[in-house]
Amino acid sequence: MNICVVALGKIGLPLAVQFAAKGHRVIGADVNAKVVELVNAGSEPFPGEHDLDVKLKETVSAGLLTATTDTTAAVAQSDAVVVVVPLFVDAEGTPDFGWMDSATKAIAAGLKPGTLVSYETTLPVGTTRTRWAPMLEEGSGLKAGEGFHLVFSPERVLTGRVFADLRRYPKLVGGIDEASAARGVEFYEAVLDFDARDDLPRPNGVWDLGTAEASELAKLAETTYRDVNIGLANQFARFADQQNIDILKVIEACNSQPYSHIHQPGIAVGGHCIPIYPRMYLWNDPTATVVRSAREANAAMPAYAVDLLAAAYGDLTGAAVLVLGAAYRGGVKETAFSGVFPTVEALKARGATVYVSDPMYTADELSAHGLTPHAGESVTAAVLQADHAEYRELAAADLPDVRVLVDGRRTTDPARWEGVRRVVIGG
Missing domain, CATH: 3.40.50.720 (NAD(P)-binding Rossmann-like Domain)
Structure with missing residues (x-):
């Protein structure tokens, strides 16, 4: 496949390298010209990601990975687009969609019939269907689910160990319709490998959660669980300090x-x-x-x-x-x-x-x-x-x-x- 990864940050770049290492042709798109220059030279833009330096050099040298600042042109050459643009929230928890809106409009301008678009950036529930689908439709003239496929598939990795986590954890996918979901499952099965695990309710691999909304909630739920759990542990710790425990x-x-x-x-x-x-x-x-x-x-x-x-x-x-x-x-x-x-x-x-x-x-x-x-x-x-x-x-x-x-x-x-x-x- 020809694949475009939009945003070559601490998650996006390892993803691009992973896809290229599976033999696919990958174009990484990023607004930072310095990052693009370093990637094209086979030099990692940031330290600390295990195996990234070696894998990046290998895939760039093999001609499987290139980078550009022109997102629209990269999308126009691609069969699948994976979006990992950051989304921030303010102190009140209100999302700032600015960067993602800009990236989505650039993607829409290059979108061709039959392309899969997968958002991996963590999103509020409902965003893929109610925000990205209309924006992509308007900019491309194509209809979501018919002219192009659209899924949400959250990243579930930690920086420093992205490649290991990609193998270890099931890849979750939710589409805006059944055809999109099937295309998303097919795509991730072609670009990822999975470790065998006996502690899962079903075999490790790509899991279709049924809808984009279910997939969006899964990422928010698993991360919120950790915050709630740590909050409970911290409250236990403060009480233990009072009791000399x-x-x-x-x-x-x-x-x-x-x-x-x-x-x-x-x-x-x-x-x-x-x-x-x-x-x-x-x-x-x-x-x-x-x-x-x-x-x-x-x-x-x-x-x-x-x-x-x-x-x-x-x-x-x-x-x-x-x-x-x-x-x-x-x-x-x-x-x-x-x-x-x-x-x-x-x-x-x-x-x-x-x-x-x-x-x-x-x-x-x-x-x-x-x-x-x-x-x-x-x-x-x-x-x-x-x-x-x-x-x-x-x-x-x-x-x-x-x-x-x-x-x-x-x-x-x-x-x-x-x-x-x-x-x-x-x-």
């Missing part, structure tokens, strides 16, 4: 029984998915009180971690505090909705002087995010925000003036922090 021992005990799957508590929930999609769900379903309460509980955790620091340290006015980790999670160079920002804000609200360090970021990169990089200044307190592997080796000797460490991820080795008051959430 180690919540991790409690969670381990609970999860030894097959009906309990409590997640881990922590200082923050960040990234493009878990903080965002529950708010997108609430935009569809504003009466979902459980979802709203969990989101509020998780959003309050950075300030709670600073409360723990103040309780152990005392007045933070004038204290020099180092926040360890700008990334939203360990091993990933990404600050999207990272807990570093509310943590720094909460520390400054208490009068502290705040520095930030992260092994994945340069001082200039931290400054560009509005953070003050640590350049060796003496600090008397520290808050661990991201669970980078490097922090497992961190010791009191590395920060000799620190009196209190709040480890918001339980990453540090207690034996390395003798002489320092080490505080954990739920401990």
Whole structure:
């Protein structure tokens, strides 16, 4: 097949490489000319995705993957179009469709009869049918379901392990009609491979959920479940702090029984998915009180971690505090909705002087995010925000003036922090 992947970001580019590695001819379309230049040179535009560098070089060298800034021209050459353009929501959870609208109009201008269009960007329920279908019809002169096929098929991968996750998890597809769904199933069966699994209700592979709306809800539901679960774990942890109970021992005990799957508590929930999609769900379903309460509980955790620091340290006015980790999670160079920002804000609200360090970021990169990089200044307190592997080796000797460490991820080795008051959430 000839395939166009629209948006070559941390999900789109690995998808394009995966499709090309299966022998299909892939054109990646992106508005960023620098990204297009790097992809055409076989050079990964961002670090940290396992196997991407090697696979990208192989598929580009084989002539199976090219990139362009001209989305319309790329679509005109393609039998299938996969859309992975970002969708953002504001603080109230209202979606901003600007980038996706622009991409959809460009796709429509190049759409030819018989093409499959698959949206993988997480969407509010009903968006594929009520927003994208009319927009594609208007711009192409073709009728959805007859002139072209249209499905929603959510990405279900984590950055850093996209290729492994593509094999591990079933690919969900929902069409605006039966013919579109059948075409979507056929397409994904031709571009993906799946690991054998015995823990699924039906064989691993491509699953047709019946409608685009069911597929849209499946992505929102699975991500919102994680946010609600973490919110519950965080509430358990805060109660455990009051009762001098180690919540991790409690969670381990609970999860030894097959009906309990409590997640881990922590200082923050960040990234493009878990903080965002529950708010997108609430935009569809504003009466979902459980979802709203969990989101509020998780959003309050950075300030709670600073409360723990103040309780152990005392007045933070004038204290020099180092926040360890700008990334939203360990091993990933990404600050999207990272807990570093509310943590720094909460520390400054208490009068502290705040520095930030992260092994994945340069001082200039931290400054560009509005953070003050640590350049060796003496600090008397520290808050661990991201669970980078490097922090497992961190010791009191590395920060000799620190009196209190709040480890918001339980990453540090207690034996390395003798002489320092080490505080954990739920401990």
